Amino acid sequence: MGPKSPGRSAGNGRAGREAYDLATVLDIAVAAFNDRGYEATSMEMLARRLGTTKSALYYHVAGKEDLLRLALDRALSELENVLTRDDAKNGTAEHRLRFVIRCAVQVLVKDLPYVTLLLRLRGNTEVERQALARRREFNNAVAKLVEEARDDGTMRADIDARTTTRLLFGMVNSIVEWYRPDGPVTPDRLADDVISVAFEGLARAAN
Amino acid sequence: MGPKSPGRSAGNGRAGREAYDLATVLDIAVAAFNDRGYEATSMEMLARRLGTTKSALYYHVAGKEDLLRLALDRALSELENVLTRDDAKNGTAEHRLRFVIRCAVQVLVKDLPYVTLLLRLRGNTEVERQALARRREFNNAVAKLVEEARDDGTMRADIDARTTTRLLFGMVNSIVEWYRPDGPVTPDRLADDVISVAFEGLARAAN
Numbered sequence: 001m002g003p004k005s006p007g008r009s010a011g012n013g014r015a016g017r018e019a020y021d022l023a024t025v026l027d028i029a030v031a032a033f034n035d036r037g038y039e040a041t042s043m044e045m046l047a048r049r050l051g052t053t054k055s056a057l058y059y060h061v062a063g064k065e066d067l068l069r070l071a072l073d074r075a076l077s078e079l080e081n082v083l084t085r086d087d088a089k090n091g092t093a094e095h096r097l098r099f100v101i102r103c104a105v106q107v108l109v110k111d112l113p114y115v116t117l118l119l120r121l122r123g124n125t126e127v128e129r130q131a132l133a134r135r136r137e138f139n140n141a142v143a144k145l146v147e148e149a150r151d152d153g154t155m156r157a158d159i160d161a162r163t164t165t166r167l168l169f170g171m172v173n174s175i176v177e178w179y180r181p182d183g184p185v186t187p188d189r190l191a192d193d194v195i196s197v198a199f200e201g202l203a204r205a206a207n
Numbered sequence: 208m209g210p211k212s213p214g215r216s217a218g219n220g221r222a223g224r225e226a227y228d229l230a231t232v233l234d235i236a237v238a239a240f241n242d243r244g245y246e247a248t249s250m251e252m253l254a255r256r257l258g259t260t261k262s263a264l265y266y267h268v269a270g271k272e273d274l275l276r277l278a279l280d281r282a283l284s285e286l287e288n289v290l291t292r293d294d295a296k297n298g299t300a301e302h303r304l305r306f307v308i309r310c311a312v313q314v315l316v317k318d319l320p321y322v323t324l325l326l327r328l329r330g331n332t333e334v335e336r337q338a339l340a341r342r343r344e345f346n347n348a349v350a351k352l353v354e355e356a357r358d359d360g361t362m363r364a365d366i367d368a369r370t371t372t373r374l375l376f377g378m379v380n381s382i383v384e385w386y387r388p389d390g391p392v393t394p395d396r397l398a399d400d401v402i403s404v405a406f407e408g409l410a411r412a413a414n
Contacts, residue, residue, distance in 0.1 A: 035329060042244035061354045120327070122242060126372050160392055166385045167378050174377020176321045185367055193366045197374050201408030204363045 020050055022060045025076070029067040030113045038068060039096075039124070065127050072121075072131040075114040078107045079138050093148035094155070098195055100142055101172060104193040108175045114177040139169065168198055211275035227257055229267050236274040237320045243276060246331070267326050279328075279338040282321040285314045286345050303364070303413075305402055307349055308379060312398040315382045323383040346376065350361070377406055 027051050030039045047054045061067050082088055088096055103159055108115045117136060121128045143165040148154040155164070159180040172194060179190065235256050237249045250271055254261045268274050289295055294306040315322045325342060328335045350372045358360040362371070379401060386397065 036331065037244035037246050037329075090214050108384075124243065124261070147341075155409050155413060156407075159404065162407060163392055163397070163400050166381065167401065168409065170376050170381020170384070171378045174373065174381065177377070178373045185370055190370070191371050194374065197366065197371070197408070199408050199410040201404070201406050202362050202371060202375065203406040204360055 020056070020060075022053060025050065025057065025060050026071055027113070029064075029186075030071045030117050031124065032066065034116050034120070035069070038064075065125065068094075068117075068125075069127045069131075071114055073129070074116055075111055075118040076131060076134045076138070078111055078199060079104060079115075080134070082107065083141050085139070086174055090152070093152055097142070097145040097149055098199075100145060101168075101195055102191040104142075104172055105175060105194050108172070108189055109179060109187040109190065112176055112181065113180070119173050119176055131142055139165070142169070160178060171198060227259060227263070227267075229277075232257065232264065232267050233274060234320070236271075237324050237394065240278070241320055241323050241327070245271075255374075259324055272332065275324075275332075276334045276338075278321055279334070280324055282314075282318055282325040283338060283341045283345070284324075285318055286311060287341070289314065290345070290348050299361070300352055300359055304349070304352040304356055305406075307352060308375075308402055308405065311379055311396045313384060313394055313403050315379070316386060316388060316394040316397065319383055319386070319388065325372045326380050326383055346372070349376070378405060 010013075018165055025046075029041070029046055032049060036045075041064065043054050045056055046067075047057050048065075050057070061070070082100055085099075085101040085103070088103070090096070116119055118131060121135075123129050123132050143161070146168065147157065147161060147166050149166075150157040150161060175190070175194070179185075181187070184192070212254050215224060219334075232253075235249070236253055239253055243252075248271065250261050250264055253271075254273075257264070289307055289310040292306075292310070295303055295310070297303070298306075309330070325338060326340055328342075330336050330339050351366070353362065353372050353375065354368060357364040357368060382397065382401070386392075388394070392400070
């Protein structure tokens with residue numbers, strides 16, 4: 001992932017200030033946080049990766065924590081938006097659950113590095129803890145759908161509800177670790193496969 | 208997780224040297240690597256967490272990388288051992304696959320922090336890359352079982368083989384992120400649930 005607007009010298013602060021927009025700075029920061037870990041990444045390191053100066057970076061953001069906050073907010077807002085859509089609010093629990101899983105897979109794929117960052121959070125700082133709280137709220141909304149689908153008899157209820165939800169999330173969230181957007185499986189196909197495996201399992205139906 | 212043999216002053220190097228065995232040092236190191244990230248953890252920090260001195264730590268290991276290598280070797284050896292057992296080598300592909308998944312879940316639970324460390328590796332150092340190569344070999348052995356079970360008609364083959372294996376691993380590996388050994392679900396029950404959800408899915412069979 002390289003800067004999106006290269007071609008201008010960023011050798012001094014002034015030029016650098018305008019050579020990169022916030023979106024590019026965020027992309028680079030998220031890549032570094034994912035590669036090296038947030039704590040091991042410095043503004044100095046980010047400036048080097050962008051080929052600019054630290055002072056140019058501070059034109060965009062107040063510091064490293066600000067970058068983390070903006071990046072996590074992007075991933076969380078996308079996920080939260082899913083829950084506000086009509087199909088997430090109307091229809092059977094199974095319909096709503098399938099819709100939310102489908103959209104979550106699409107968000108994971110579209111904002112892969114951002115969601116990766118979110119899913120790897122350890123909760124060491126206040127910004128991380130706030131993001132984890134928002135992530136928990138999203139997870140709780142999905143867990144509620146699972147509960148409803150168990151209650152109305154669509155989903156099996158012989159397995160602990162929490163385990164069910166966690167295994168479902170485990171499968172969905174693992175996507176950030178292995179999915180390659182340039183590979184043979186399209187995001188739509190991936191969403192179909194995840195939903196199919198989650199609901200019907202991997203055994204051949206005839207068995 | 209605290210030191211296993213407290214009660215002796217570790218205020219000076221000599222006393223510290225004998226106050227902690229390697230297993231305790233490893234436990235503390237793995238906890239710190241998982242909490243803070245490997246790169247952000249120093250020998251100084253580990254010594255502080257152990258209530259001992261840096262020089263006492265160097266009695267046990269050559270340095271931080273040595274601790275990482277030993278910790279990853281523990282997780283990998285446990286997983287590799289699974290593949291050498293009779294039930295992993297004899298019987299139908301489905302029997303072997305179910306056995307390997309069951310044992311892998313048990314290893315994950317037994318060595319939770321060690322496997323967590325393994326699963327979060329980014330491959331930034333030679334030690335990490337060697338561990339990732341061993342992990343890939345284990346994964347490939349499981350992927351081969353999935354292939355066999357698809358070929359003999361036990362597992363559905365309408366989903367890309369790689370996607371199938373990755374979703375299976377996603378579910379199994381997620382355990383390190385959420386399973387609480389002191390919670391209501393025993394390791395044996397967890398293994399049953401994982402295998403059941405993976406093969407039969409979350410939809411109620413009647414549907």
